[in-house]
Amino acid sequence: MIAVDDLNVTFHNGGRSIHAVQGISFNVAAGETFGIVGESGSGKSTVLKAIAGLVPSTSSVLEVDGRPAARRRSRAERRLLQLVFQDPYASLHPRQTVDGILREPLVIHGVADIDDKVMAAIADVGLLPMHRFRYPHQLSGGQRQRVAIARALILRPPVLLLDEPTSALDVSIQAEILNLLANLRQSYSLTCILVSHDLAVVAHLCNRIAIMQLGKLVEIISAADLRSGTVTADYTRELIAASRGFTRAPSQNQVVLS
Amino acid sequence: MTDPLLTVEDLNVTFPGRETAVRAVRNASFTLGRERLGIVGESGSGKSTTGRALLGLVPRPGIVTAKTMSYAGQNLLQCTERDWQRLRGRRMSMVMQDPKYSLNPVKTVGAQIGETCLLHLGMTRKQAAARTLAMLEAVRIRDPELTYQLYPHQLSGGMGQRVMIAMMLVAEPDFLIADEPTSALDVTVQNEVLRILDDLVSERGMGLIFISHNLTVVSSFCDRVLIMYGGKIVEECAARDLQNARHPYTRALVAAAPSLDIQRTELATVTRDPEWLK
Ligand SMILES: Nc1ncnc2c1ncn2[C@@H]1O[C@H](COP(=O)(O)OP(=O)(O)OP(=O)(O)O)[C@@H](O)[C@H]1O
Ligand SMILES: Nc1ncnc2c1ncn2[C@@H]1O[C@H](COP(=O)(O)OP(=O)(O)OP(=O)(O)O)[C@@H](O)[C@H]1O
Ligand SMILES: [Mg+2]
Ligand SMILES: [Mg+2]
Numbered sequence: 001m002i003a004v005d006d007l008n009v010t011f012h013n014g015g016r017s018i019h020a021v022q023g024i025s026f027n028v029a030a031g032e033t034f035g036i037v038g039e040s041g042s043g044k045s046t047v048l049k050a051i052a053g054l055v056p057s058t059s060s061v062l063e064v065d066g067r068p069a070a071r072r073r074s075r076a077e078r079r080l081l082q083l084v085f086q087d088p089y090a091s092l093h094p095r096q097t098v099d100g101i102l103r104e105p106l107v108i109h110g111v112a113d114i115d116d117k118v119m120a121a122i123a124d125v126g127l128l129p130m131h132r133f134r135y136p137h138q139l140s141g142g143q144r145q146r147v148a149i150a151r152a153l154i155l156r157p158p159v160l161l162l163d164e165p166t167s168a169l170d171v172s173i174q175a176e177i178l179n180l181l182a183n184l185r186q187s188y189s190l191t192c193i194l195v196s197h198d199l200a201v202v203a204h205l206c207n208r209i210a211i212m213q214l215g216k217l218v219e220i221i222s223a224a225d226l227r228s229g230t231v232t233a234d235y236t237r238e239l240i241a242a243s244r245g246f247t248r249a250p251s252q253n254q255v256v257l258s
Numbered sequence: 259m260t261d262p263l264l265t266v267e268d269l270n271v272t273f274p275g276r277e278t279a280v281r282a283v284r285n286a287s288f289t290l291g292r293e294r295l296g297i298v299g300e301s302g303s304g305k306s307t308t309g310r311a312l313l314g315l316v317p318r319p320g321i322v323t324a325k326t327m328s329y330a331g332q333n334l335l336q337c338t339e340r341d342w343q344r345l346r347g348r349r350m351s352m353v354m355q356d357p358k359y360s361l362n363p364v365k366t367v368g369a370q371i372g373e374t375c376l377l378h379l380g381m382t383r384k385q386a387a388a389r390t391l392a393m394l395e396a397v398r399i400r401d402p403e404l405t406y407q408l409y410p411h412q413l414s415g416g417m418g419q420r421v422m423i424a425m426m427l428v429a430e431p432d433f434l435i436a437d438e439p440t441s442a443l444d445v446t447v448q449n450e451v452l453r454i455l456d457d458l459v460s461e462r463g464m465g466l467i468f469i470s471h472n473l474t475v476v477s478s479f480c481d482r483v484l485i486m487y488g489g490k491i492v493e494e495c496a497a498r499d500l501q502n503a504r505h506p507y508t509r510a511l512v513a514a515a516p517s518l519d520i521q522r523t524e525l526a527t528v529t530r531d532p533e534w535l536k
Contacts, residue, residue, distance in 0.1 A: 013412065016404060040416025040444045041400060086415040086442065087356065130278075137317075138273075141355045141438065142301025142471075164415065167441040168355070170301045170471045175514040175525035182524070197416075197444050198472075204516040204525070214400075227518055242445035243518065245478030246452050 001159065001191040002028040002051060005061035009046050020046040021057070022215040033185065033192040035202035035223075037239065038212030044195045045086055047212075048161045051193070052083045064159055079109060082152040086163040086195075091148055092136045098122070098147050099132045105155055121150040126176045142169045149177060153184070162194045166201060178205055199243045203227055211236050262289035263433055263465040264312065267326035271307050271489075274319055282307040282320070284489040284535075290433075292463040294456070296476040296497055298511070299486030300528075305469045306355055308486070309435040312467075313352050314342035329433065347378045351431040353439045355469075357418035361410040367394075368406035371425045378429050393424040398450050415442035423451060427458070434458070435467045440475065452479050473500060473515055485511075488535045507534055 009021040021043040028034040036044050050057040053069045062069045064081055085091040092101060102118045111117065122132055125146035136144050145168045152160060162181075166174040182205065184190050196202050202209050203223045211218040211233065218233045225231060229240055271283040283304040288295070297305045311322045312329075314337055327334040329350065337345070354360040362370055368390055375386035387406075394402035397420040410418060419442045426434060436455065440448040452475070458464040470476050476483055480497040485508045493505040501512055510528040 011412070013404070013408060018404070038444060040420075040442065040447050041414040042444075045414060087359070140302040140306060146301075164442065168301075168438065168471075170299065170303075171473060171511055171515040172528040173301050174471075175516075175527050178516070179524055179527065197442070197448070198516075199445070200516040200518045203518055204522070227521065238446055239444065240518075242449050243474075245474045246449055246456075247478070248456065 001030040001032070001065055002034075002193070003061050003063045004047075004051065005059060007047065007050055007057055007059040007062060009043070009050055009055055009057045019215055021050065024212075024217050026210055026217070026220060028191055028193060030191055031185065031189045032208070033181075033194060033206045035206035035209035036193065036195045036212060037197065037199060037202055037209060038218070039214065039235075040197075042212040043215045044212055045163050048083060048163055048193060048195060052081060052161060054083070079155055080157060081159040081161065082155070082157040083161040084148050084152045084163060084165050086167075092144060094136055097133045097135055098127070098139075101147060102151055102154055105151065109155060111155070117154060121154045124153065124180055125150045126173050142173060145169060146173065146177070153180075156184075156188060158189065159191045160193075162192060164196055165194070167197065174201070181205065199226060199240065211239070262291050263330055264290040265326055265328050266312070267324060269308065269311060269324040269327060270322070271304070271311050271316055272321045274321070281489050283311065286486075286489075286491050288484055288491065288494070290465045290467060292459065292465050293482065294459055294466045294468055294480040294497075296480035296483040297467060297469045297486060298471065298473065298476055298483060298500075300488075300507075300511075301471075303486040304489040305486055306437050309352055309437055309467060309469060312435065313346055313350060314339075315346075315352070348429055349431055350433040350435075351426040351429060352435040353422050353426050353437060355437040357415075357422040357442070360422060361418065363410050365409070366406065367408055367410070367413070367421050371421070371428060374425060374428050389428060390424075393428050394421070396427075396454060397421075397424045398447050399424075416444065416447065419443060420447075420451065423454075427454070430462070431464065432462075433465045435469070437469045438471070439468075441471065448475070473512060476500065490535060492534060505534075506531065 005025045007021055007024045011018040011020055038044055049055045051069055099118060102121050103114055106114045106117055127146055149165055166177055194205060203226045206223055208220055208222055209226055210220045213235050218235050221231055231237055267287045269283055269286040273280040273282060286308060299305055310316050316322050324335060371390040372386040375381045375389050391402045394405055399405050399420055423439055440451055455466060459466050468480055477497050477500040483495055483497050483500055484491050485493040487507045493503060493508050495503050503509060513526045514528060516525055
């Protein structure tokens with residue numbers, strides 16, 4: 001469903017260039033949920049944006065459902081793929097109410113029963129009818145994130161790219177969203193890429209997981225390998241150890257604050 | 259415990275609405291010493307609003323009332339806007355939940371952090387630049403010189419979060435509210451940022467309120483935890499005892515978290531009981 005071969009993304013800033021993504025390749029089968037974890041700034045969000053055609057990239061192959069990911073997408077292509085951004089604030093229009101935000105894609109695509117669908121979408125992500133006519137700034141951080149997820153799901157897209165969808169949510173709402181995604185996967189063939197820092201979340205939802213560091217792919221492992229710690233790269237091992245919680249013992253390369 | 263830095267008694271925050279008012283915080287009472295106090299709880303339970311009330315940052319038309327709200331002997335309930343600004347500049351500070359929203363989009367990272375040094379610490383431009391670079395390095399930014407020149411939209415989520423932390427820390431506050439400060443960081447960087455906060459508490463005696471959804475982090479990092487539900491503090495416990503908490507909401511939270519060790523087909527969800535708000 002998603003094919004990525006030798007993907008590269010370079011940003012230019014002043015005289016310097018930032019090689020955000022360097023020669024990444026992977027495939028995601030129809031109906032599969034593929035996870036990406038890795039260092040902050042390693043290019044995870046940029047990979048998703050490149051697949052969605054939101055940043056310029058070079059590659060030998062970059063396809064979604066057999067079609068090249070282009071920068072300008074037609075209406076049908078936008079319906080095929082939805083992206084939930086890491087920053088819910090940045091992606092929600094500040095002067096639109098929750099109702100307006102959810103209604104817009106339905107109107108654009110000429111869908112019937114709009115009111116019912118809006119109400120159902122609000123309930124699906126654990127929000128209440130009273131949130132329907134609020135503006136983003138009148139919601140808590142997690143409530144805003146749920147609005148962004150509801151909007152991405154409202155057209156039931158076959159491909160969903162999720163960038164840290166639950167990091168702003170408490171674990172009870174996170175459980176509801178993860179269960180919702182798992183159920184959608186069963187009710188129709190949903191192909192997902194999930195970026196998360198929470199190894200337990202990716203192990204729960206994903207079949208295979210890519211580990212990224214400094215713009216490169218470190219390795220691709222199965223969820224079972226992640227659980228059992230059967231990994232080859234040191235970096236992956238460090239991640240697993242660090243996910244067990246904070247330890248008060250000082251690290252070796254500690255920087256002393258002046 | 260040492261003398262409390264902060265004392266809060268019967269704090270209430272209400273947002274009047276067209277039909278019904280939202281009671282974002284209800285009758286909250288707690289104290290903070292030179293320690294790490296965690297706040298966990300459902301999304302929308304009033305964690306950020308509690309933090310904002312302590313810094314005089316509740317937006318209009320929100321109403322804040324309390325029996326006592328004092329910080330280092332100063333009565334916060336009588337603060338004028340000027341008093342608040344003076345307090346927030348140097349002594350107390352908050353790392354906001356939405357880093358990119360809280361950063362100024364048209365200023366580079368270096369200019370924003372440097373501004374605090376110039377304004378509140380009375381440094382020269384050169385000193386400010388040096389201090390800014392040192393702070394970026396302290397929060398484990400890979401390439402501080404490059405990041406110094408970037409605008410907020412050019413940062414990754416976790417870089418934005420660390421820039422926010424660096425900006426709050428340059429002022430060396432003695433009271434810091436960190437609202438989801440590490441949710442966008444990978445776990446190794448997260449632990450290093452926690453170590454910085456930890457040092458500030460144990461070596462400089464800073465008081466820290468640490469708001470987080472990550473129960474593993476809260477129970478391994480904090481000293482005490484407040485659990486909020488529907489604007490109320492429903493339980494308080496020692497952080498290491500979080501796994502054995504008594505309140506049904508806390509227990510449900512612990513059960514809803516996925517784990518690397520146990521595989522489940524479906525995650526437990528929380529059935530909310532109106533009794534919890536009584
Ligand atoms: N528009 C841009 N202009 C310049 N550099 C950019 C831009 N967007 C991203 N970058 C840079 O690309 C690199 C990768 O960023 P990206 O957002 O993909 O990281 P990430 O893996 O998602 O990190 P995080 O986990 O912190 O969200 C970073 O060094 C970032 O500064
Ligand atoms: N300006 C506002 N106007 C009306 N209601 C508001 C406003 N700000 C917050 N609220 C409401 O107050 C309640 C508490 O919000 P708060 O942001 O404190 O929650 P939180 O515990 O930080 O949640 P999260 O974990 O999702 O960030 C929520 O129900 C929210 O919708
Ligand atoms: Mg990212
Ligand atoms: Mg909040």
